[in-house]
Amino acid sequence: MRTKLLIALSPLVLIAASCGGPAAGDSPRQITKIEGQFAIQELGTFEAPWAMAVLPEGRLLVTEKAGKLKLRSADGMVAEVALPFTVDFGGQGGLGDVIAAPDFAKSGRIYLSWAEAGENDTRGAAVGTGILVLEGSAPKLEHFAVIWRQNPKVTGKGHYSHRLAISPDRKHLYIASGERQKMQPAQDPKSDLGKVIRLPLVSSGGPGGAPQQVSMGHRNILGLAFAPDGRLWDLEHGPAGGDELNLVKPGANYGWPLVSEGRHYSGEFIPHHDTRPEFTAPALYWNPVIAPGGMIFYSGKMWPEWKGQLLIGAMNPTAVVRVKISGEKATEETRYPMAKRIRAIAEDRDGSLLVLEDKQGGRLLRLSRK
Incomplete structure (x- = not known):
């Protein structure tokens, strides 16, 4: 079922959490303001953060697009972790997603994605994994290996997607592979572009086989997460209108660029999903757009009434968007306005929310129940 919404509305360098001195500590919390639904703590x-991963003992990993991985400690201090690869920074490309393995507390394993340069001014997304070592004077990545490269590399600097998610059974790493603004490859089964990719993992967390295409016909996926029932959902940018929330089904084709609930930026009409029943329609779409930055399924105790619901960081309008999932149906429940574009969202250990603002000087905010 589909629901339409029409709403007018290198060596390690120690630096401070604000790229200055220590940030406001978590204990006791210093609430800087109360706004709408949330008590907000800065x-x-x-600098242009893109993703984050919550670690044990109050630590947090943050990626910055220009190619820096930052480790924030519970005391607010931030360290830079040197990366063993080169990031192609520009346009929408740079250092992308970061996730921790489910057994991170034991293994220390993390996964990263980034834009990688190729020959003749081409680029593509890449994914790697390594062990984050926290002992000693400086955190570092060891035993790092590239485990997937987007094929083919193409010109341009947009629509990498490269969001990551590990299946609940820990047997597969799922990779969102954007269509790189080339459109037609999303319908080409010989191309990685415009696909959701599944990479088998061995028990140690490394790759255990060849990557497999799960679904196709995607545009630019900026959210990828498993629901409590174990099913995978993706969230993607439409063209001019038509941002989509999709339940990812093996073998499904979501139709881009042949169908969309939006239009081309030129204003040219695109047939809608209901004109081509062979394509899988989104569970929810937005006109006007919300420009999603990321999403999580909430599981915490701070808002028990939200358990199992989807929380989306939105960039236009600037908001946290709450969506109720019921089976294969999705319904937007509420929008909580924010001051700036929200690029990433995560759930902390106590059930509070962490959000990262987009662009240079993007703030890390804790949202708590007021």
Whole structure:
């Protein structure tokens, strides 16, 4: 079922959490303001942050697009972790997603994605994994290996997607592979572009086989997460209108660029999903757009009434968007306005929310129940 919404509305360098001194500590919390649904605590700033991963003992990993991986400690201090690869920074490309393995507390394993340069001014997304070592004076990545490269590499600097998610059974790493603004490859089964990719994992967390295409016909996936029932959902940018929330089904084709609930930026009409029943329609779409930055399924105790619901960081309008999932149906419940574009969202250990603002000087904010 589909629901339409029409709403007018290198060596390690120690630096402070705000790229200055220590940020406001988590204990006791210093609430800087109360706004709408949330009590908001500023925890620091980052330079064009893109993703974050919550670690044990109050630590947090944050990626910055220009190619820096930052480790924030519970005391608010931030360290830079040197990366063993080169990031192609520009346009929508740079250092992308970061996730921790489910057994991170034991293994220390993390996964990263980034834009990688190729020959003749081409680029593509890449994914790697390594062990984050926290002992000693400086955190570092060891035993790092590239485990997937987007094929083919193409010109341009947009629509990498490269969001990551590990299946609940820990047997597969799922990779969102954007169509790189080339459109037609999303319908080509010989191309990685415009697909959701599944990479088998061995028990140690490394790759255990060849990557497999799960679904096709995607545009630019910026959210990828498993629901409590074990099913995978993706969230993607439409063209001019038509942002989509999709339940990812093996073998499904979501139709881009042949169908969409939006239009081309030129204003040219695109047939809608209901004109081509062979394509899988989104569970929810937005006109006007919300420009999603990321999403999580909430499982915490701070808002028990939200358990199992989807929380989306939105960039236009600037908001946290809450969506109720019921089976294969999705319904937007509420929008919580925010001051700036929300690029990433995560759930902390106590059930509070962490959000990262987009662009240079993007703040890390803790949202708590007021």
